[in-house]
Amino acid sequence: MSVILTLLAALLATGACAYHRTSLRTWAIATIATTLVVGLLVHAPWTTAILLIIEAAIALPLLLVDFRRRQISAPLLKLFASVTPKLSETEQTALEAGTVGFEGELFSGKPDWHELLKQPKPELSVEEQAFMDGPVEELCSMIDDWQITHELADLPPNVWEFIKKHKFFGMIIPKRYNGLEFSALAHSAVLQKLATMSATVASTVSVPNSLGPAELLLHYGSEEQKNHYLPRLAVGEEIPCFALTGPYAGSDATSIPDVGIVCKQVVDGVETIGFRLTFDKRYITLAPVATVIGLAFRMYDPEHLLGDKEDLGITLALLPRSTPGLQIGRRHFPLNVPFQNGPIHGKDVFVPMSTLIGGPQMAGHGWRMLVEVLSVGRAISLPSNATGALRGAVAAVGAYARMRKQFGLAIARFEGVEEALARIGGLTYATAALSRATAAAVDRGEKPSVPSAIAKYHATEWGRQVAGDAMDVLGGKGVQLGPNNYAGRAWQGVPIAITVEGANIMTRSLMIFGQGAIRCHPYVLKEMQALSISDRDEQLKTFDRLLFGHLGFGVSNAVRSFAMGLTGSRIGESAGDAYTRRYYRKLDRYSAALALCADVFMGVLGGKLKFKEKLSARLGDVLSYLYIASSMLKRYEDTGRPEADRPLLAWAFHQCVWNMQMALDGAIRNFPVRPVSWLLRVLVFPFGRREVPPSDRLGRRVAALITAPSEARDRLMEWVYLTPTANNTVGRMNALLPDVIAAEPVDRKFGKALKTGQFKSHDYLGQLAEAEQAGVLDASEAALLRRVREAVFEFISVDDFDSEELRSAVTRGDKHKLADAA
Ligand SMILES: Cc1cc2nc3c(=O)[nH]c(=O)nc-3n(C[C@H](O)[C@H](O)[C@H](O)COP(=O)(O)OP(=O)(O)OC[C@H]3O[C@@H](n4cnc5c(N)ncnc54)[C@H](O)[C@@H]3O)c2cc1C
Numbered sequence: 001m002s003v004i005l006t007l008l009a010a011l012l013a014t015g016a017c018a019y020h021r022t023s024l025r026t027w028a029i030a031t032i033a034t035t036l037v038v039g040l041l042v043h044a045p046w047t048t049a050i051l052l053i054i055e056a057a058i059a060l061p062l063l064l065v066d067f068r069r070r071q072i073s074a075p076l077l078k079l080f081a082s083v084t085p086k087l088s089e090t091e092q093t094a095l096e097a098g099t100v101g102f103e104g105e106l107f108s109g110k111p112d113w114h115e116l117l118k119q120p121k122p123e124l125s126v127e128e129q130a131f132m133d134g135p136v137e138e139l140c141s142m143i144d145d146w147q148i149t150h151e152l153a154d155l156p157p158n159v160w161e162f163i164k165k166h167k168f169f170g171m172i173i174p175k176r177y178n179g180l181e182f183s184a185l186a187h188s189a190v191l192q193k194l195a196t197m198s199a200t201v202a203s204t205v206s207v208p209n210s211l212g213p214a215e216l217l218l219h220y221g222s223e224e225q226k227n228h229y230l231p232r233l234a235v236g237e238e239i240p241c242f243a244l245t246g247p248y249a250g251s252d253a254t255s256i257p258d259v260g261i262v263c264k265q266v267v268d269g270v271e272t273i274g275f276r277l278t279f280d281k282r283y284i285t286l287a288p289v290a291t292v293i294g295l296a297f298r299m300y301d302p303e304h305l306l307g308d309k310e311d312l313g314i315t316l317a318l319l320p321r322s323t324p325g326l327q328i329g330r331r332h333f334p335l336n337v338p339f340q341n342g343p344i345h346g347k348d349v350f351v352p353m354s355t356l357i358g359g360p361q362m363a364g365h366g367w368r369m370l371v372e373v374l375s376v377g378r379a380i381s382l383p384s385n386a387t388g389a390l391r392g393a394v395a396a397v398g399a400y401a402r403m404r405k406q407f408g409l410a411i412a413r414f415e416g417v418e419e420a421l422a423r424i425g426g427l428t429y430a431t432a433a434l435s436r437a438t439a440a441a442v443d444r445g446e447k448p449s450v451p452s453a454i455a456k457y458h459a460t461e462w463g464r465q466v467a468g469d470a471m472d473v474l475g476g477k478g479v480q481l482g483p484n485n486y487a488g489r490a491w492q493g494v495p496i497a498i499t500v501e502g503a504n505i506m507t508r509s510l511m512i513f514g515q516g517a518i519r520c521h522p523y524v525l526k527e528m529q530a531l532s533i534s535d536r537d538e539q540l541k542t543f544d545r546l547l548f549g550h551l552g553f554g555v556s557n558a559v560r561s562f563a564m565g566l567t568g569s570r571i572g573e574s575a576g577d578a579y580t581r582r583y584y585r586k587l588d589r590y591s592a593a594l595a596l597c598a599d600v601f602m603g604v605l606g607g608k609l610k611f612k613e614k615l616s617a618r619l620g621d622v623l624s625y626l627y628i629a630s631s632m633l634k635r636y637e638d639t640g641r642p643e644a645d646r647p648l649l650a651w652a653f654h655q656c657v658w659n660m661q662m663a664l665d666g667a668i669r670n671f672p673v674r675p676v677s678w679l680l681r682v683l684v685f686p687f688g689r690r691e692v693p694p695s696d697r698l699g700r701r702v703a704a705l706i707t708a709p710s711e712a713r714d715r716l717m718e719w720v721y722l723t724p725t726a727n728n729t730v731g732r733m734n735a736l737l738p739d740v741i742a743a744e745p746v747d748r749k750f751g752k753a754l755k756t757g758q759f760k761s762h763d764y765l766g767q768l769a770e771a772e773q774a775g776v777l778d779a780s781e782a783a784l785l786r787r788v789r790e791a792v793f794e795f796i797s798v799d800d801f802d803s804e805e806l807r808s809a810v811t812r813g814d815k816h817k818l819a820d821a822a
Pocket of ligand 1: 241242243244245249250251252282283284285286334341496499500501502503504505506507509510613
């Protein structure tokens with residue numbers, strides 16, 4: 001017994017030090033002292049002596065730094081250098097681009113929640129709010145999405161004019177260049193509101209404010225280029241597009257075959273150095289109407305007119321539409337969401353060096369320029385458009401499910417429908433928090449490369465899920481297209497968001513964890529960078545410090561993960577109040593588990609992990625859900641911990657934790673080295689998988705919350721265009737919702753009376769009149785039922801058309817005849 005007690009005491013001391021991440025010295029002192037004291041107290045001299053020898057044998061070489069460096073770190077440095085895969089220039093650029101924000105804490109295994117909670121609450125300025133209440137409201141009131149998507153396949157001229165005049169294209173352009181200079185949050189709010197009315201308008205506005213000429217000029221343009229282009233871009237005098245993608249280079253954008261050959265040509269009698277461009281681009285948004293084209297190509301200098309290098313690499317230029325030889329004009333047709341999109345071609349198009357963004361010294365730096373600014377646009381455009389669509393679904397489907405009756409009940413009452421409504425509410429809460437957190441990171445000056453990939457992927461995936469749920473609940477009302485259908489086009493357009501700015505499968509499998517693991521890990525990138533230190537002594541010193549820091553980190557994460565797994569993360573210090581503390585503790589547990597698995601996976605598989613996309617995607621999911629859940633907790637704090645939001649927070653949080661558990665379980669279960677997989681299973685899930693998805697009861701509360709007016713529902717619908725104008729069915733439905741709810745008890749009374757068979761009429765209005773005459777209902781009750789019946793009819797009605805109306809004005813046959821005639 002005394003032997004066991006002594007052993008246990010030594011182990012506990014070691015575990016406590018690892019859990020709290022004490023220094024090596026503190027661990028040595030604490031463990032030796034504990035062994036000594038407990039060993040003597042329980043009279044176990046032999047055990048104490050053996051344990052002390054083992055502890056000293058471990059501690060001494062580690063504490064003697066010179067010895068440690070020469071005997072342990074030096075050979076390990078050699079091994080590390082030989083197994084570390086050489087990064088390509090493209091990978092190196094991607095890894096070095098961007099900054100690390102709170103996501104770094106999530107990878108630490110012991111997040112400092114104070115860092116998150118002290119970040120200022122993101123809010124719109126007075127000027128930004130005025131823009132939302134003024135021009136954005138007005139633009140929404142002008143939008144007729146059926147006219148855009150079916151009749152014109154374009155925005156009508158007055159909408160184009162309004163967008164340009166009110167500088168919607170200049171939200172990211174500073175005021176000194178006549179732009180609006182909005183915060184990322186305001187930029188996101190504008191897109192969200194527009195997305196609730198038309199995906200075509202939101203996409204059109206988002207592109208000039210995302211990765212493209214304005215963003216690139218702001219960061220890399222010469223003063224002359226900025227002064228020329230930015231004021232024109234701000235007011236839509238110039239319409240930009242950015243052309244990277246081509247038939248042979250989609251996701252693998254670095255493989256573009258488009259070339260620019262440096263050469264001389266006589267222009268207006270003067271010999272000019274420039275380059276001859278040959279390119280074939282497709283899918284380029286705004287290309288058919290663009291006046292200035294940002295173009296990515298690979299530059300070669302075979303005659304060495306610029307220097308020694310022949311292959312200069314990816315380079316970016318800005319070409320005016322009038323450039324001789326540049327061909328644009330025709331259009332692609334992205335899934336009935338007809339924002340302007342089309343191909344651009346050119347063969348041997350000569351342009352001067354002055355067209356290079358930033359001038360000739362930026363030749364060959366194109367990939368770095370793109371990757372550096374990509375995260376900012378990606379953090380806003382797609383996540384905001386998706387969030388707007390989700391918020392819109394709460395407004396539309398929440399109201400519809402309460403007014404549409406079948407089997408004598410509002411369809412919201414059926415448990416099957418309730419399930420879909422709960423997903424709509426819960427996922428909207430999560431997506432809104434995610435998109436706000438990522439915009440806030442941009443406003444803090446970060447270039448959030450990992451969070452922007454998380455936001456892009458999850459906002460659009462949840463957009464896909466909610467669009468499907470919305471269509472299921474709307475039934476035929478969602479299917480029949482026409483001016484009164486507010487859901488069909490959004491559902492049709494979902495794959496566009498999934499594909500653009502990093503197609504989702506690749507974003508999940510390659511980017512989130514691939515970048516996250518190396519960028520956010522406290523040691524890995526620094527260890528890789530240590531390999532390039534030229535001074536050998538300095539290199540060894542740095543590597544040794546990092547190596548032992550890293551080992552301690554690994555041991556600590558193993559202990560933390562196991563300990564929190566044993567207690568179900570029910571004990572220990574954490575942030576939050578009595579309600580949210582358990583949530584923070586759960587995130588602490590999964591943060592430690594992620595850090596442990598990431599280290600083990602990278603350590604065992606090395607460079608091969610890059611090709612194990614199914615494993616890396618799952619670890620990326622854990623990082624994503626940690627980030628999303630933290631964003632929700634921050635949002636909950638920022639809004640003053642509203643009790644009304646708790647069902648939404650709880651549903652979304654449990655969903656995230658459930659997803660995290662399943663992702664970790666999948667990653668560990670499928671890890672190819674079985675003994676490692678078994679060990680990780682014990683450390684991460686000592687009692688198996690204990691998390692459960694949101695309960696049916698919780699789902700019912702969420703469904704109830706999105707189908708009746710409340711402050712929590714209002715927060716979910718923030719930035720939805722709800723003004724009940726003639727073009728806004730959803731706004732009018734929401735205006736009717738209080739009456740629909742007030743009519744429910746009256747309707748029940750009426751229904752009971754109907755069952756008695758006392759009325760002679762066979763039609764609803766006749767029966768209602770009889771009920772009023774019989775005193776079953778008073779005049780105001782009967783009037784309420786009449787009014788609601790009539791108003792709801794409009795919202796359950798669908799459009800119909802003459803066959804002629806549905807025929808395309810120009811058929812493919814006509815088109816060929818026209819082309820032949822031409
Ligand atoms: C409507 C629309 C607008 C666009 N606007 C622009 C624009 O303005 N400018 C511009 O330059 N580009 C634009 N694009 C291009 C877009 O951003 C994508 O980069 C491009 O569509 C992806 O190429 P692809 O469609 O050929 O898909 P592919 O590259 O052929 O990919 C097909 C599938 O393979 C997956 N995949 C590919 N590689 C990997 C990998 N390593 N690991 C896992 N999965 C992988 C992808 O995720 C995808 O699911 C637009 C595209 C569309 C559809």
